[in-house]
Amino acid sequence: MRSRDASLFVMSLILAAGCARIVAPSGGPEDKSPPSVVSVSPPPSAGVPELDRITISWDERLQQSTIEAQLFPRIPARIGSSQRSITISLEEPLGARTLLVHIPSSLSDQHGNELGATLDFAYSGLDTLPSGVIRISTARQGGTVFGAEVRVEVTDESNELVRRTTPDSTGIAFAGWLPGGGYSLLCYEDLDRSMTWERDMEAGAETTLVLPAADTLTLDMVLTVVDTVGPRLVSVTSLDAFHLQVDFNEQPAIPAAPGASFSLSDPSGARIGILGCWGSGARDARSLILATGALPAGLCILRTDGTIEDLLGNASDPDSIEFTAVDSVATDSLRLQSMYPPPGATEVSASTIIAFSFSDWVDYDSLLTRFSLSRVLDGSKVEGTLTARDSRSFEFAPLHDLMGEEQYRVEILSGLESPSGDTLQTTGWAFVAAWGDEPGSIEGVVRGGGANIVIGVTAAGSSGDSFSFGIRSGPFVLEGIPAGRYTVSAWTDRNGNGVWDPGEPYGNCPGVVLVNPGIATTGVAIEILP
Incomplete structure (x- = not known):
């Protein structure tokens, strides 16, 4: 028994020894603190024209690959380092200049703990340091998180x-220790760490400013990607x-000349006409609808000439794409689908624009001969300009304000045709205008009355105010009269009080x-009359 127990004891020791690990003694808690400055020699100050060497000492060893010191302005200097210090040696004394030593936040110790915030040390050979400061608040458009380090650059x-x-x-x-003056400010997200702003890839913003001397200026900068690339053709679908x-x-923006921006051909190379285009009305607004001549069923090619632009004015590259055309008939008939002012509207602004659109393309020249805006009371036509917003939407701008409390009628005569040959019958709508601000004038002649004649222009109903003008007998022009209905009279103002008194010669314009x-x-x- 004793021999067996002894063997088991020895075996236990062997097993225990086989499971043991040799571990280095603990050196204390893990270092998670960034390096900190112990001293700067000489200390940052003004009045040091003889300055030619600066040493920044740290409380622990630095990761050599992260050591960087930037000098502003960029004066000739050598930058050296040891495990716990950074030394800047100027090639010549500072003199009357101001120098800022900038330590980036990416500086780290040998455990990878980064500084986390930039450090600046300012020196001047003059008696005082400039004290202007620009405080910049940066944010990404839409509130999204920056994907890389943001750089802020100030140029004079x-x-x-x-x-x-x-x-x-x-x-x-x-950006501190700046003298007063004009500056340019650039903020950008440096995704590729190139120290340059790639406008079409990196979010950024720039501005100019004037910094008052010894003042602090606060700016909010919202960074966004500046689009410099035009729209790219993705696909073409034959609707009918x-x-x-x-x-x-x-x-894309609606091209001003669709027939020049696009070209269309069938498999034989024969050209098919492009009549016009408009936005598809889809939520993401990335599509255009082209109205064309009759498409043959089968393979066709659409080409763009490089003049299609996005909403920022960036032009596309020339491109082409093949698609399969269908020869089905359009399902929607030609009709007037939107009207402004709405039919039957009242108190419409006197300076309103008449806007309307059709369900399909119509020829502008044909519409021009069939469109009219007229005053219902006397049928008089309103002068103005008809313009196309796109190939099926139009606006008419009257040359002058409309007359208040008058009914106007928009009319489009029959004869307009869609690409498929569908025609529109005579159609229109009416509305009532409100009084506007544009004045008119009255021209005429006063006979008799001698000297000291006064013309009275009195509002008829609720159309305006009353006015009086001193004139001489003969032709007259009264300007600045608000639009409206008036009675017009004249009298010899013998006592000069500006109003008609019994016994004073008087006359009026009938109606x-x-x-x-x-x-x-x-x-x-x-x-x-006397």
Whole structure:
């Protein structure tokens, strides 16, 4: 028994020894603190024209690959380092200049703990340091998180880089010790760490500013990607024998001349006409609808000439794409689908624009001969300009304000045709205008009355105020009369009180005088009787 127990004891010791590990003694808690400055020699200050060497000492060893010191302005110097210090040796004394030593936040110790915030040390050979500060608050458009380090650069009026820094964890950056003057500010997300702003890839923002001397200026900078690339053709779908849906990778602007921006051909190379285009109305607005000549069923080619632009004005590259056309008939008939002002509207602004659109393309020249806006009371046509917003949407801008409390009718005569040959019958709608601000004038003649004649222009109903003018007998022009309906009279103002008194010679223009906005009402004749 004793021999067996002894063997088991020895075996236990052997097993225990086989499971044991040799472990280094503990050296204390893990280092998670960033390096900190122990001393700067000489200390940052003004009045040091003889300065030619700066040493920054740290409390622990630095990761050599992260050591960097930037000088502003960029004066000739050598930058050296040891395990716990950074030394800047100027090639010549500082003299009357101001120098900023900038330590980036990426500096780290040998455990990878980064500084986390930038450090700046300022020196000047003059008696005082400039004390101007630019405080920059940075944010990404839409509130999204930055994907890389943001750089903030300040250049002076001679385009010299005078500060480069990075925002802290709250998005705030400071550019300090600046003299008063004009500066340019650039903030950008440096995705590729190239120290340059790639506008079409990296979010950024720039501005100019004037910094008052010894003042602090606060700026909010919202960084966004500046689009410099035009829309790209993605796909073409044949909707029917006369319409194509053309898809892009971003929202395109409506081309002014669709027939020049697009070209269309069948498999034989024969050209098919492009009549016009408009937005598809889809939520993402990346598609255009083209109205075309009759499409043959089968393979066709659509080409763009490089003039299609996005909403920022960036032009596309020339491109082409094949698609399969269908020769089915369009399902929607030609009709007026939107109207402004709405039919039957009242109190419509006197300076309103008449806007309307059709369900399909219509020829502008054909519409021009069939469109009219007229005053219902006398059928008089309203002068103005008809313009196309796209190939099926139009606006009419009256030359002058419309007359208040008058009904107007928009009319489009029959004869308009869609690409498929569908026709529109005579159609239209009416509305009532409100009084506007554009004045008119009254022209005429006063006979008799001698000297000291006063003309009274009195509002008829609720159309306006009353006015009086001193004139001489003969032709007259009264300007600045608000549009409206008036009675016009004249008298010899013997006592000079500006109003008609019994016994003073008097005359009036029969009926009501209508003053139209922006137009002279002529032929107003008044005879003053004794």
